[in-house]
Amino acid sequence: MKTIIATLTLALISLPSQAAEIKTAVLENYAKPAQFMNIKISPDGSYLAATARDNEGSVQLSVLDIKNFDILSVTQSADGESVSSFEWVNNDRLVITMAREVGALEIPAPTGELFAMNADGSRKTVLTGPRSRDGEYVRANVVDWLPKQDDRIMIYTASMFEADQFLTLWEVNVDSGAKRRAGRIPIRAGNGTSSQVIIDQAGTARVATGVAPEDNNAIVIMARDGANEDWYEIMRYDEDEGGFMPITVLPNGYEVMGLSNSETDTRSISIYNLRTREEELLATHPEVDLMPVMSIRDGYPNDLIGASFEYDKIDAVFFQGSEDDDFAQVVQSLMATFPQRQVAVNSATRDANQVILRVASANDPATFYLFDRKARKLTPIAQAQPWLKKEQIPTTETIVYTADDGTELTALLTLPRTEKAEKLPLILLPHGGPHGIRESVSSMDTDAKVLAEHGYAVLQPNFRGSGGFGREFQSAGYRKWGTLMIDDMTAGVDYLIEQGIADPARMCVYGASYGGYAALMSVIREPEKYQCAIGFVGVYDLDLMFEEGDTTEVEAGQNFLAKVFHPEAAERHKQSPVHRADEVKVPVFLIHGERDRRAPFTHAKRLREKFDELKHDYEWMTKEEEGHGFYKPENNVERWTRMLEFLDEHIEVE
Numbered sequence: 001m002k003t004i005i006a007t008l009t010l011a012l013i014s015l016p017s018q019a020a021e022i023k024t025a026v027l028e029n030y031a032k033p034a035q036f037m038n039i040k041i042s043p044d045g046s047y048l049a050a051t052a053r054d055n056e057g058s059v060q061l062s063v064l065d066i067k068n069f070d071i072l073s074v075t076q077s078a079d080g081e082s083v084s085s086f087e088w089v090n091n092d093r094l095v096i097t098m099a100r101e102v103g104a105l106e107i108p109a110p111t112g113e114l115f116a117m118n119a120d121g122s123r124k125t126v127l128t129g130p131r132s133r134d135g136e137y138v139r140a141n142v143v144d145w146l147p148k149q150d151d152r153i154m155i156y157t158a159s160m161f162e163a164d165q166f167l168t169l170w171e172v173n174v175d176s177g178a179k180r181r182a183g184r185i186p187i188r189a190g191n192g193t194s195s196q197v198i199i200d201q202a203g204t205a206r207v208a209t210g211v212a213p214e215d216n217n218a219i220v221i222m223a224r225d226g227a228n229e230d231w232y233e234i235m236r237y238d239e240d241e242g243g244f245m246p247i248t249v250l251p252n253g254y255e256v257m258g259l260s261n262s263e264t265d266t267r268s269i270s271i272y273n274l275r276t277r278e279e280e281l282l283a284t285h286p287e288v289d290l291m292p293v294m295s296i297r298d299g300y301p302n303d304l305i306g307a308s309f310e311y312d313k314i315d316a317v318f319f320q321g322s323e324d325d326d327f328a329q330v331v332q333s334l335m336a337t338f339p340q341r342q343v344a345v346n347s348a349t350r351d352a353n354q355v356i357l358r359v360a361s362a363n364d365p366a367t368f369y370l371f372d373r374k375a376r377k378l379t380p381i382a383q384a385q386p387w388l389k390k391e392q393i394p395t396t397e398t399i400v401y402t403a404d405d406g407t408e409l410t411a412l413l414t415l416p417r418t419e420k421a422e423k424l425p426l427i428l429l430p431h432g433g434p435h436g437i438r439e440s441v442s443s444m445d446t447d448a449k450v451l452a453e454h455g456y457a458v459l460q461p462n463f464r465g466s467g468g469f470g471r472e473f474q475s476a477g478y479r480k481w482g483t484l485m486i487d488d489m490t491a492g493v494d495y496l497i498e499q500g501i502a503d504p505a506r507m508c509v510y511g512a513s514y515g516g517y518a519a520l521m522s523v524i525r526e527p528e529k530y531q532c533a534i535g536f537v538g539v540y541d542l543d544l545m546f547e548e549g550d551t552t553e554v555e556a557g558q559n560f561l562a563k564v565f566h567p568e569a570a571e572r573h574k575q576s577p578v579h580r581a582d583e584v585k586v587p588v589f590l591i592h593g594e595r596d597r598r599a600p601f602t603h604a605k606r607l608r609e610k611f612d613e614l615k616h617d618y619e620w621m622t623k624e625e626e627g628h629g630f631y632k633p634e635n636n637v638e639r640w641t642r643m644l645e646f647l648d649e650h651i652e653v654e
Contacts (some may be wrong), residue, residue, distance in 0.1 A: 008175035026453050027640045030446045031633040033057075034384040038358075039368045040347035043147075044091040047072070047119045048381070051083050057104075057631030061096060063119045064463040073121030084108055085142070088347070089174050090150040092119050093125070099144060103628025105432055105513050105537065106598050112160065116174040125177050125359055128157065133177045137161060143169065143205065144196040147299025147350065151175055154182065154205065156197060167195055185231055187211065187222060198256070200249040201300050206274075207246045207256055210554070212236060219243060223256075223274050223634045234277060237262070238474050240563075244272055244279060247292065248301045257292060257304060265470035266290070269307055269612045283307045283317075289468050293331060295324035296345070296352050305331065310440055310468075312410060313400045314340050314361070315497035327352075330373060335376070335475030342442035356381070362396040362412065362441045392417075394452035398441055401495035403464075403488050411461040411492050412439045413501075414448040424457040425506035425651045428493055428522065428530075431460060431514030434473055434485065435564060436467035447510070450640050455653035457501060463488035479566045481514070481542070489518065490526055506651035510534035510643070512629065513599060516587030520584065520607070527585045532650040534589040534643055537628050539599045540607040542579040543569065548600040578603075589619040589646045591639055593626030619646060 016576045033053035040049050061084035063074040074213035077083060077098060084099035096115045113129035125133045128140035138157040146152050150186060151174055155168045169182035187195055187210035195210035202645065206225045212220040221235040221244060237243035242261040248258055250271070260270040260279060267283035269292050283290060291308045291314060305328035306318035316335060322328050334357065341361040346368070348355045353373050360366035366384035371377070396414040403409055407529050415421050429448060431437050439445075439460045448458040458488045462469065463485045465477020477485045496502035507530050516538020523533045531537035542565050551557035568570050573579040588611070592604040604622070611618045621642055623635050630636050 012505070022644050023190075023453065023642055024637070024641070027450060028638045029385075029387050030450050031636040031640070032385070032387065033633065034366070035386070036232075036382050037365075037366060037382065038346060039356055039475060040086065040088060041066070041349055041354060041356050041370070042088045042119070043350040045349045046091060047088075048356075049086055049088065049094055050382075051086065053631075055633060057101065059101075060093075060550070061086055063094070063121070067417050073091050073117070075121065076638055077129065079080070081111060082108065085109060087142075087145045089145060089153055091117075093117070093123075093174055095153055095174055096143070101631070102597055103537065103593055104625065104631050105629035106627065109523075114140050114142070114172075115161075116177075124174075125175070127172055127174065127177045128155065134179070139197070143200045143427050144203075145299075146171075146199075146203055147529065148201070149203065150307040152360075154199060154203070167197065167208065167210065169197070169467040175405055183227075185210075185366060187220060188570070196246070198246055198249055200253050201251055201298070202253070206253075208248050209246060219271075225254075225274065234272070234274070235262075240471060242471055244270065246272070248294070251300075251302060255280070257294075259290070259292075263469055263470070265472050267470075269304065283319075285311075287311050287469065289470070293318070295322065297324070297346055297351075299350060301350075310442065312400055314342060319584070330376075331372075334371070340441065357583065360384075360443065362414075362444050363393055364390055365393075365444065373435065374603075392410075393447055396441060396445075398449065401492050401497075407464070407488075409462060409464075409488055409492065410439075411425060411459055412441065412445075412448070413434070413496070414445075414452045414458040414460075415472065415501075416452045416455045416457065418455070420558070421457070421501050423503040424501060425455065425647075425653055426496060426502035426508075427456045427458045427510040427647070428507070428511075428519075429458050429460045430463070430489055430509075430518040430522075432509040432511070432515050433467070433476065434465050434481070434518075435461075438462050438466045438468035440468075446514075446542065446636075450644075451510075451647075454604045454644055456647070457491050457496070459502075460498060461489050461492040478564045479571075481517065481564070482525070486518060486521050486525050486528040487637075489522065493529070504529075508532040508534070508647055508651055511534070511603050512536040512538070514539060516540075516599075517577065517605075520588070521575070523588075524577060524580050524583045525602060527583065530586055531647065532587045532589070533584070534646065535590045535604075537593055537596055537599050537606075538577075538590075538603060540576065540603045542576045544573040544578075544603060544606070548602055550597040559587075578606050578610055581607060581616065582614055584616060585613075587619070587646070587650055588616045589621070589643065591621045591643075593628060593630065594622050594624045595627040598628040639650065 013506045025476040028496045037051045056079050061083045063072045080450035081098050084097045087094045098111045101108045116128040117124040138161040140155045140157045143154040167185040170179040171180050185208045198207040200206045207223045209221050212218040222231045224231045244260045246256045246258040254274045256272045261267050264284050267289035269282045271280045288311045293306035295303045303324045308316040311351045344358045346356040354373045357369040367389045368381040370379045451458050465485045497504050509522045511519045519533045519535050594601045
């Protein structure tokens with residue numbers, strides 16, 4: 001077993017000063033949708049397909065000629081729908097999946113329909129769903145794009161109306177829409193459950209992960225030894241008990257590469273042998289989860305060449321003896337070219353000679369590159385947000401601090417471009433989720449940047465309950481949303497005060513979703529520490545989570561709530577801002593989308609009613625057409641403008 005130890009560093013940067021007035025142009029730049037979200041190259045390298053979000057919030061797909069970047073086609077989604085994923089299935093044809101997005105902080109809900117079209121937008125075919133040739137009311141999910149097959153993909157389907165079905169596999173012809181049944185897997189395909197099917201390089205479904213048919217709390221992994229063999233169970237576990245998460249079947253056909261925390265607290269890289277039913281641990285990190293770095297051959301992951309991770313910085317290790325040593329050297333060289341940035345392979349030509357890379361970090365808007373492996377040439381293709389200039393963006397760094405009980409925690413600290421990082425007004429910005437989510441320097445948080453652009457230091461802690469730091473770290477936050485998790489945030493604020501970075505007389509707390517909840521609970525738990533609080537699409541009544549919202553619509557969601565909330569009503573009330581509104585002693589700003597299904601609008605209305613009864617000072621902003629988070633640029637500009645006015649009123653920037 002290879003053990004990876006990360007070296008901890010602490011870096012705080014002092015930068016030139018900013019004025020306190022609201023800079024509308026800055027807000028508009030951060031609110032403006034990226035001109036490119038994803039870019040993929042066709043198998044022969046002739047075309048690029050790219051997604052972008054329009055001003056109404058929907059994601060559309062454009063296809064460009066790679067030689068001159070002429071736009072060949074633009075696919076507009078139906079009202080309320082967005083392009084969710086897309087892939088080239090041959091040199092001229094794409095398959096697209098669609099999703100509905102209610103709020104910017106919600107996971108898009110797949111519509112279940114798949115579409116195919118040519119690069120120039122011609123020969124559009126609905127492959128699945130009521131509008132397809134079969135006219136079936138089914139939800140479809142892509143299992144594999146079958147890179148060795150030019151005219152087929154593999155999917156699984158489930159009825160839109162029937163519950164507790166098994167997964168049914170199909171091979172679909174992307175030209176005609178004709179389907180050939182490829183078997184059934186005894187794993188539940190009910191609404192709200194997550195299923196995964198992995199094929200081998202011969203195009204046969206070999207491993208499947210999902211919910212056990214008779215036990216909605218258990219994750220089950222099944223496998224088979226060939227196309228005509230029976231499925232058998234290889235593992236069953238509760239998510240918090242630890243288990244194996246398959247990623248790919250290796251070329252030998254009987255070993256499965258995956259992430260595992262069955263023997264370790266953090267997610268490690270391991271191989272499960274389908275013949276011996278034994279698991280071999282390959283690499284682990286004592287503090288954070290790992291992700292495998294794989295080589296690519298014929299469109300499939302081929303060999304493990306390294307592992308990436310992030311504790312106090314983005315890092316990776318590479319293993320000796322890979323059969324794809326040249327590929328490993330290329331990846332190491334690219335990571336060295338872009339230090340402290342996430343380098344992701346978006347797609348590659350069939351011969352893997354031309355590779356599309358996406359390079360980004362909290363301090364660098366995403367840039368897409370075309371890398372020619374033979375020529376060792378790296379060519380920029382497009383910037384996602386060229387109007388955001390790297391040299392003008394406030395810098396985000398990872399810091400490490402200690403909780404009250406001695407637990408080491410990490411956080412992101414974004415500083416304004418002031419001459420000295422001393423006695424700055426501070427915004428505590430807890431993340432949403434909260435479980436399974438973590439703050440990372442691999443991506444940019446526009447809220448943090450907007451606040452720092454206007455003179456505020458911004459702290460984003462990875463409190464216990466966050467994901468990415470192991471099972472014990474995450475489960476430590478269960479049933480402690482308003483206690484231990486808040487204490488971990490407070491410890492980070494106190495650390496910045498001790499370091500002289502934060503001015504204890506000028507501090508507020510703001511967050512969205514769970515972060516909105518944490519903002520209110522922070523000023524309840526620490527009535528003398530903060531000068532104000534802002535809750536955006538927040539959860540304010542834990543009991544209400546069992547009564548309204550999309551989480552309660554499926555059994556898996558109900559099980560989640562039962563796991564993370566205290567079973568006693570009295571304790572839930574103690575951890576609910578709506579039941580402790582009389583303890584809020586500072587001004588509050590509540591912002592909500594009236595179409596929010598994750599944290600329904602009722603949460604904000606109930607808290608407002610309490611404040612009205614108490615005659616407590618608060619501000620109010622809602623948008624009728626927005627959901628769990630705001631999509632429209634003008635709504636985010638208005639939201640930030642009002643937030644900055646509110647903050648400046650209560651903790652004036654010098």
